[in-house]
Amino acid sequence: MAHRPAARLTINGQSQDFQGDPRRTLLDFLRLDLGLTGTKKGCDHGQCGACTVIVNGRRINSCLSLAAMHDGDEITTIEGLGTPEALSTLQKAFVAHDGFQCGYCTPGQICSAAAMIDEIRAGWPSAVGDDPTEMPTTVTDDEIRERMSGNLCRCGAYDNIVSAIREAMAAEEEVAQ
Amino acid sequence: MKAFDYSRAEATADAVGQSARLIAGGTNLLDLMKLEVETPEALLDITRIGLNAIDAEGEGLRIGALVSNSDAAADPRIRRDWPLLSRAILAGASPQLRNKATMGGNLCQRTRCGYFMDNRSACNKREPGSGCAAIGGVNRNHAILGASSDCIATYPGDMAVALSALQAVVHTERPEGAREIPMRHFHRLPGDTPQQDNHLESGEVITAISLPAPLGGRQIxxxxxxxxxxxxxxxxxxxxxxxxxxxxxxxxxAFGGVAHTPWTNDHVDELLTGERPSPALFDKAADLLLEDAQGQGHNDFKIPLLRRALAAVLAEATGE
Incomplete structure (x- = not known):
């Protein structure tokens, strides 16, 4: 290609430059160019959620997004949420509740859950709260399941994933109080 | 994915009249480009041209074409006065996709017919004149209303179905000026040109979707x-x-999953208007709605399913 578009992204707080083939997805840019392999490629078609990252505070499927389109964007991947030495509240809860089996979907689950908690705090409705004019006063397991429906777990660790998210939300509430 | 040129538009005017494919959320287009079902030579990125506000317009609302599905579903005005739109958006896709998907792009999403998405299959929508593998093939998800001998694909979305019921209007810009297309007439039946999903012309850009004054009542x-x-x-x-x-x-x-368009039938709405609700009335409405319905084999179940879904919704909405 004659044209190699450029973009400057902030990834986990660090400035990173992209310039290259416009076909490069954000997912491949993270994994192949930057070596941030925490973000996983599952289906590569936006169906499984393994590639979920947080862009400007919102979770998206990084496989269905071109790196060139993220000029100026702030991106958080699993590497930016916590480290082995300093796990995030969600990461600790996933460990405590065994919220995984093989672990392949876990980075996407945790990035997705982190953004989901912010969505709930912002008062975003879901299909489970049948009346979109009202937010549920308590976040039920059904509510968590609906809001996490974009993340598949082939091992079927869903019960433990829901438990981990519920505990992380409660722990963060406690800190907030 | 086939190679393409990429450029960015700065303003709506940069995008009007262009031959490049417009990309915003990209959730459907990039998926189809990976499958090489879509092979645009050039992409024009319109994510930075604005059109991302929701503004009051008289008693109604004007939603910019680049407002995300998530923002529209969460908007307090939409939740209060047009809850049908929030409900339909939240019934579709996943939170990740709704964060990326835009209002304008959502209207332009393409069918999920498995043969359309498979380059090795005959598909008049993907390759005009190649035939339709869905007719006589695996057609569980296909149309029961308004199909043709060339194409039995369905429009897959939820949002446009709600917008059709809400009497929304699509606003566009063409080189010769702006125009308004009622949501109910935005998509088209396949006929013998199924490659065309809707009435947008080449180089025409969706700028907004407007909702008229709230209809009130129950919205399901x-x-x-x-x-x-x-x-x-x-x-x-x-x-x-x-x-x-x-x-x-x-x-x-309005009805989804049954035709190449969000399906509407004014005669059904008229038949119900002014009447006292009863199971017999709902049955008459379903008779009229399904008068010309035709199954393709695997999707025959959609005919009784739509009848029952309509009766259930009317019972809930009328309190009958």
Whole structure:
């Protein structure tokens, strides 16, 4: 290609430059160019959620997004949420509740859950709260399941994933109080 | 994915009249480009041209074409006065996809017919004149209304079904100027040119979707699907219905998963208007709606399913 578009992204707080083939997805840019392999490629078609990252505070499927389109964007991947030495509240809860089996979907689950908690705090409705004019006063397991429906777990660790998210939300509430 | 040129538009005017494919959320287009079902030579990125506000317009609302599905579904005005739209958006896709998907792009999403998405299959929509592998093939998800001998694909979305019931209008810009297309006339039936999903012309850009003054009453989006979340509709029913003194004062219905367009039938709405709700009335409405319905084999079940979904929605909306 004659044209190699450029973009400057902030990834986990660090400035990173992209310039290259416009076909490069954000997912491949993270994994192949930057070596941030925490973000996983599952289906590569936006169906499984393994590639979920947080862009400007919102979770998206990084496989269905071109790196060139993220000029100026702030991106958080699993590497930016916590480290082995300093796990995030969600990461600790996933460990405590065994919220995984093989672990392949876990980075996407945790990035997705982190953004989901912010969505709930912002008062975003879901299909489970049948009346979109009202937010549920308590976040039920059904509510968590609906809001996490974009993340598949082939091992079927869903019960433990829901438990981990519920505990992380409660722990963060406690800190907030 | 086939190679393409990429450039960015700075303003709506940069995008009007261009031959490049417009990309915003990209959730459907990039998926189809990976499958090489879509092979644009050039992409024009329109994510930075604005069109991302929701503004009051008289008693109605004007939603910019680049507002995300998530922002629209969460907007307090939409949740209060046009809850059908929030419900339909939240019934579709996943939170990740709704964060990326835009209002304008969502209208332009393409069918999920498995043969359309498979380059090795005959498909008149993907390759005009190649035939239709869905006719006589695996057609469980296909149309029961308005199909043709060239194409039995369905429009897959939820949002446009709600917008059809809500009497929304699509605003566009063409080189010769702006125009308005009622949502109910935005998509088209396949006929012998199924490659064209809607009435947009080449180089025409969707700028906004407007909602008229709130219709009031009960607003229900009932989506029947294979699993509880994150699946396309087998059939769906959108209803905005207002009762007065025991009678249906006004009703606007639209149906998803059954045709190449969000399906509407003014005669059904008229048949119900002014009547006292009863199971017999709902049955008459379903008879009229399904008068010309035709199954393709695997999707025959959609005919009784739509009848029952309509009856359930009307019962709930009327309190009958």
């Amino acid at each position: 989006y009932r989506k029947v699907r294979d699993r509880a979340s994150y699946a396309f509709a087998l059939v769906s029913v959108a209803a905005a219905l207002r009762m007065e003194e025991g009678r249906i004062a006004s009703v606007h219905l």
